[in-house]
Amino acid sequence: MTARVVVLDYGSGNLRSAQRALERTGADVEVTADADAALNADGLVVPGVGAYEACMVGLREIGGEKIIAERVTAGRPVLGVCVGMQILFTRGVEFGVESAGCGQWPGSVVRLDAPVTPHMGWNTVDSPAGTTLFAGLDPNTRFYFVHSYAAQQWEGDPAAKLTWATHHVPFLAAVEDGALAATQFHPEKSGDAGATLLDNWVRGLS
Numbered sequence: 001m002t003a004r005v006v007v008l009d010y011g012s013g014n015l016r017s018a019q020r021a022l023e024r025t026g027a028d029v030e031v032t033a034d035a036d037a038a039l040n041a042d043g044l045v046v047p048g049v050g051a052y053e054a055c056m057v058g059l060r061e062i063g064g065e066k067i068i069a070e071r072v073t074a075g076r077p078v079l080g081v082c083v084g085m086q087i088l089f090t091r092g093v094e095f096g097v098e099s100a101g102c103g104q105w106p107g108s109v110v111r112l113d114a115p116v117t118p119h120m121g122w123n124t125v126d127s128p129a130g131t132t133l134f135a136g137l138d139p140n141t142r143f144y145f146v147h148s149y150a151a152q153q154w155e156g157d158p159a160a161k162l163t164w165a166t167h168h169v170p171f172l173a174a175v176e177d178g179a180l181a182a183t184q185f186h187p188e189k190s191g192d193a194g195a196t197l198l199d200n201w202v203r204g205l206s
Contacts, residue, residue, distance in 0.1 A: 003027045003205040006041040008067070011058035013047025013084065014188060021188035024195060025202040033062045042205040044071055048083030052092030052109065052149065053099040055083050065102045072104060075179045079201055082147060085175070085182035089151055104180055106155040114168030117148040123185075125173040127163040132204055133176055133183070133197050134163065141193045143173070143185035150184055 005027045007018050015031050022029045022045065030037060038044055046068065048055045059065055068088070071078050080088050087101045092109040101109070112119060122142040127134040134141075150171035154162055163174035165184070174183045181201065187194030 001206065003042045003202050004040075005029045005043045005045060005202065005205070006038045007031045007045045007047060008038055008062075008064055009033045010055075010062050010064050012055045013049055013081070014186070015047060017188045018045060018047050018081065021195065021198055022202065025199045027202045027205075035063055035067055038064075038067045039070060039076075043077045043079065043202065044068070046078060046080045046084035046087075048081065048085075048087060049146075050083060052083060052086055052094050052101070053097065055087055056092075056099055056101060059087065059102075068102055068104065072178075072180050077179050077181070077201070077205055080180075080182035081188070082184060082186055085172075085184050086149060086151065088180065088182055092149065094149065105151075105175070105177070107151055107153055109149050109151050111149050112147075112152075112167055112169060112171065118146055119148065119150075119167035120146045123165050123167065123173075125163050125165045125185075127174070128161045131161050131163065131176060133174060133181060133200055135200050137193060137196055142190075143183075143187070143193055143197075144189040144191075145173075145185045147184060 086109040088104045160177035165173035
């Protein structure tokens with residue numbers, strides 16, 4: 001049976017590139033802000049680019065934080081991408097301004113303490129044993145990042161599977177926590193590696 005995936009349209013993110021990448025997995029993909037469609041899809045993808053606060057404003061306008069919460073409570077898969085990962089945490093701090101996030105995971109998203117930001121380009125990640133997202137991928141596989149901020153500590157469920165990367169300092173590159181998963185990098189821009197990761201996620205929806 002074909003998996004039905006909604007890419008949540010709240011005014012932020014590479015919606016069409018995410019849609020095309022997901023369609024290549026064989027999924028039936030819709031880009032929409034419709035709450036019923038987002039709640040009832042087999043999988044929900046929450047993209048995001050730009051500023052944390054701007055993303056949260058757009059998300060709240062369509063009740064996106066409530067959609068995410070309802071899906072997670074029901075054990076229905078959600079995948080956050082880039083800022084779509086960051087907003088899953090309790091708060092983001094940009095330019096000294098603290099913004100409230102969705103609060104699915106405790107902790108803060110803060111600026112990378114690195115000589116050069118944004119962290120832009122290809123980087124390897126350190127994924128854990130038993131990972132679903134990175135199954136079948138070589139440990140030296142590179143993914144495409146574009147960001148200046150990240151979660152640099154994990155305060156959530158100790159059983160969650162955490163993938164780390166380093167740009168001068170370690171940061172969370174991906175999290176797998178029950179129905180809720182996220183990547184700081186862009187799988188839709190990560191070539192064959194990103195395609196494999198998305199395929200792994202979509203296959204887990206059935």
